[in-house]
Amino acid sequence: MAKEFETKVLHGDKIGREIASKVTPIYQTSAFTFKDLDELEGFYEGSGRYLYSRVGNPNTDELGAAVARLEGAPAGVAASSGLSAILAGVLAAVKSGGHIIAADDVYGGSYHMLKEELKDFGIETTFVSFTDLSNVEKEVRENTRLIYTETITNPLLRVEELGSVISFAKKKGLITLVDNTFATPLHVRPYELGADLVVHSATKYIGGHSDVTSGVVVGREDLIAKASGKITNLGANLSPFEAWLTTRGLKTLALRMKAQSSNARLLALALKENPDVKRVYYPFGYGEDGYGAIVTIELSEKADMNGFFRAFSWIKIAPTLAGVETTVSHPEVTSHRALSPEARAALGINRQVVRISVGIEHVNDIISQFETAIKESLQG
Numbered sequence: 001m002a003k004e005f006e007t008k009v010l011h012g013d014k015i016g017r018e019i020a021s022k023v024t025p026i027y028q029t030s031a032f033t034f035k036d037l038d039e040l041e042g043f044y045e046g047s048g049r050y051l052y053s054r055v056g057n058p059n060t061d062e063l064g065a066a067v068a069r070l071e072g073a074p075a076g077v078a079a080s081s082g083l084s085a086i087l088a089g090v091l092a093a094v095k096s097g098g099h100i101i102a103a104d105d106v107y108g109g110s111y112h113m114l115k116e117e118l119k120d121f122g123i124e125t126t127f128v129s130f131t132d133l134s135n136v137e138k139e140v141r142e143n144t145r146l147i148y149t150e151t152i153t154n155p156l157l158r159v160e161e162l163g164s165v166i167s168f169a170k171k172k173g174l175i176t177l178v179d180n181t182f183a184t185p186l187h188v189r190p191y192e193l194g195a196d197l198v199v200h201s202a203t204k205y206i207g208g209h210s211d212v213t214s215g216v217v218v219g220r221e222d223l224i225a226k227a228s229g230k231i232t233n234l235g236a237n238l239s240p241f242e243a244w245l246t247t248r249g250l251k252t253l254a255l256r257m258k259a260q261s262s263n264a265r266l267l268a269l270a271l272k273e274n275p276d277v278k279r280v281y282y283p284f285g286y287g288e289d290g291y292g293a294i295v296t297i298e299l300s301e302k303a304d305m306n307g308f309f310r311a312f313s314w315i316k317i318a319p320t321l322a323g324v325e326t327t328v329s330h331p332e333v334t335s336h337r338a339l340s341p342e343a344r345a346a347l348g349i350n351r352q353v354v355r356i357s358v359g360i361e362h363v364n365d366i367i368s369q370f371e372t373a374i375k376e377s378l379q380g
């Protein structure tokens, strides 16, 4: 036992590992300790699991494994954000000199990373419409390694024909990486359909409470081992506390996603009846329970958009999605800002387009807020 105050303030018995807490504790530690060199050696030989939290931590491991379990994949690893999970997945599959073919309507941040950042590292991406796979076929080169797409696209909610994309990739010997952020494994499990890698911005439905930025990549064991190495060596690891929060949020994924998807479908149906809504984007063809919780609308040209956003009381503008509270966002000025006006126009994104992330409130209250906002937007 130490004698001096400066030492005693730091060292004492740690309350221990033998306590069976119901929930995994937060291992908020940058490193792990060892009683001797044999135990330290054990880490390198594979008998000990943890050394240093950038390399591995129980909370981040628990999150990676939980998402892998839900996706039906053998392995998974957490990362500091959705984008870093995507980066790790891409770098697990493609080296400098390699080529990627990506859907032209992927999330704006992913588009930018693939187009600009990875180009500087010698990885080139061609963006094409995946609505017709002959477009994709024309772009395959000798150095093509990866096919990259999303299950439900942002913000216009095109549902990818995963079966065809995956069998096309397999035929060509290409790896498939699918961003399943919008659909979640409740609605679709791309790995079970044959995709090699599946990524999530766990900031969204996996976490579900808008209180954390995190990401997960799951899939084939060999590729996840590589992705995990990239996360460690590029410093893209998730903090233990954020992993713990994400894992806590994940427990209610089924409840949240069912309620949000059902509300979204009912809101989309109500907005379809509104004469001042020019277009409603929602994947209606997937049953009465709904398919995802994002609804995108295009208001008529007469609508004043500032008037529309100002008219909400408890619905807030937020440049994110997937929380339990309903929020709205404006793709032109936020998620798709990085695209050129021409690229946005080609996708159908203009000033009148609003993306709605539908929450778990009572659906009648949600519908009534939108009807009021639309009415007020026409009053200016």
Ligand code: PLP
Binding pocket: 081, 082, 083, 084, 107, 109, 110, 150, 154, 179, 181, 182, 200, 201, 202, 203, 204, 213, 214, 215, 320
């Ligand atoms: N993928 C999709 C479909 C997204 O919508 C987002 C963010 O909005 C990302 C990836 C990036 O995730 P993050 O912001 O957690 O890095």
